[in-house]
Amino acid sequence: MTAWVYGLVDMQSFYASVEAASRPEFAALRRPDDDSTDPPLIVAGDPERRSGIVLAATPPAKAAGVSTAMNLGEALRKCPEAVVVRPRMGLYLETSVRIHHTVRRMFPLHEPFSVDEAFFAFPYPSVLFPDPVAAAQTLKETIWDLFRIRCRVGLAPNKWLAKMANRRAKKEPRGIVWWTEEDIPTQLHPLPVYEMWGLKRRAEILDREFGAKTIGDVAAIPEWRLRQRFGAWGTVIHRWSRGRDDSPMDPDAFAAPNKGFSHRITLPRDFFNREEIAVVMLELLDEVCARLRRAGQRGRRVGLSLTYAGFGGGFSRAKTLPHSFNAAEDFYPHVLRLLDRWWDGSGVRAVSVAVDLLEAESDTVQLSFFEDGEKRRRLSEVYDQVRARFGETSLMRAASLLPAGQLRDRSRKIGGHFM
Numbered sequence: 001m002t003a004w005v006y007g008l009v010d011m012q013s014f015y016a017s018v019e020a021a022s023r024p025e026f027a028a029l030r031r032p033d034d035d036s037t038d039p040p041l042i043v044a045g046d047p048e049r050r051s052g053i054v055l056a057a058t059p060p061a062k063a064a065g066v067s068t069a070m071n072l073g074e075a076l077r078k079c080p081e082a083v084v085v086r087p088r089m090g091l092y093l094e095t096s097v098r099i100h101h102t103v104r105r106m107f108p109l110h111e112p113f114s115v116d117e118a119f120f121a122f123p124y125p126s127v128l129f130p131d132p133v134a135a136a137q138t139l140k141e142t143i144w145d146l147f148r149i150r151c152r153v154g155l156a157p158n159k160w161l162a163k164m165a166n167r168r169a170k171k172e173p174r175g176i177v178w179w180t181e182e183d184i185p186t187q188l189h190p191l192p193v194y195e196m197w198g199l200k201r202r203a204e205i206l207d208r209e210f211g212a213k214t215i216g217d218v219a220a221i222p223e224w225r226l227r228q229r230f231g232a233w234g235t236v237i238h239r240w241s242r243g244r245d246d247s248p249m250d251p252d253a254f255a256a257p258n259k260g261f262s263h264r265i266t267l268p269r270d271f272f273n274r275e276e277i278a279v280v281m282l283e284l285l286d287e288v289c290a291r292l293r294r295a296g297q298r299g300r301r302v303g304l305s306l307t308y309a310g311f312g313g314g315f316s317r318a319k320t321l322p323h324s325f326n327a328a329e330d331f332y333p334h335v336l337r338l339l340d341r342w343w344d345g346s347g348v349r350a351v352s353v354a355v356d357l358l359e360a361e362s363d364t365v366q367l368s369f370f371e372d373g374e375k376r377r378r379l380s381e382v383y384d385q386v387r388a389r390f391g392e393t394s395l396m397r398a399a400s401l402l403p404a405g406q407l408r409d410r411s412r413k414i415g416g417h418f419m
């Protein structure tokens with residue numbers, strides 16, 4: 001019987017690799033099968049200020065102790081010979097869109113998953129794809145040939161397992177791992193519960209309250225107990241722990257009409273002060289509204305979510321307005337009211353602002369970046385994901401909003417990064 005193999009391909013050190021690949025002085029030395037041939041290179045917001053933070057680093061820089069989100073000063077102490085470059089988000093986004101096209105050309109059933117990750121699927125066994133590992137190898141080689149970027153591929157009977165296999169592939173020299181049903185007890189179950197993708201805080205609850213140390217331990221918990229503790233999520237956890245997942249491929253994930261715009265920030269420390277939180281909220285709202293306007297949309301509902309420190313929870317509340325807007329000033333009083341009504345004074349770890357119930361702004365002619373509307377929508381999704389990934393950096397700026405220099409820089413940055 002023909003089944004399906006699902007793949008997840010993930011670019012290695014994406015932004016840093018794009019930079020290394022685009023510089024002729026490094027290009028000739030780099031080898032596809034040896035990441036130590038990369039230059040020690042760091043992409044950092046604002047290299048002039050040593051307070052900038054590391055957004056990406058090549059494998060040799062990482063081997064020297066540099067890690068993402070590290071302060072640049074500290075990174076340079078660990079790797080003094082590193083080349084430090086400013087992020088070029090425009091180049092990364094363009095490369096991302098081109099990589100997604102490449103994956104789709106090889107695997108017609110394809111789903112962009114993030115800026116540098118894509119799911120794909122193919123029937124197996126089949127004439128076109130007789131050997132899944134060889135197909136993954138061809139994909140890797142194609143991406144290297146076209147973009148000079150290394151990638152890793154996880155293959156499995158479903159998307160969730162493909163994601164898990166992809167993580168294991170990082171430890172494999174050839175960067176490809178194929179798991180079948182038979183690998184679930186031997187490969188999946190021994191992994192620590194914290195490696196279960198998609199659980200976030202729930203993994204800690206599984207560990208603390210159920211004593212589950214490994215994914216196999218989770219698989220042994222009766223489903224009804226998981227449902228008792230996690231509600232509908234209990235069933236999902238139960239299925240995942242047994243290596244099952246029936247989420248479908250969504251090839252239109254990027255082309256879908258905008259359902260809403262949101263922006264979230266994880267704070268560098270817990271915020272207890274209303275004014276500080278209010279400043280962050282305004283920053284977020286500014287970003288969300290700028291994107292609404294670029295997309296030619298207005299929204300009628302505004303939402304605020306706060307995540308409290310520790311396991312304290314938080315809240316997510318929204319207010320529907322009589323008219324639609326796309327300016328921060330129009331939404332701001334309403335999110336402030338949500339804050340005052342629902343915030344219990346707990347330390348705040350993360351803040352998210354969202355606008356949805358969208359309507360097209362039909363009576364205004366929009367200046368758009370791209371003539372092609374579909375391309376624009378697709379890019380705006382990629383763009384959202386870049387922002388999701390770089391929330392922390394955006395916040396560094398928000399938290400130090402007051403110094404005038406920071407404010408002046410803002411207009412030149414996207415998501416806290418230079419274009």
Ligand SMILES: [Mg+2]
Pocket residue numbers: 010011012013014116
């Ligand atoms: Mg990656």
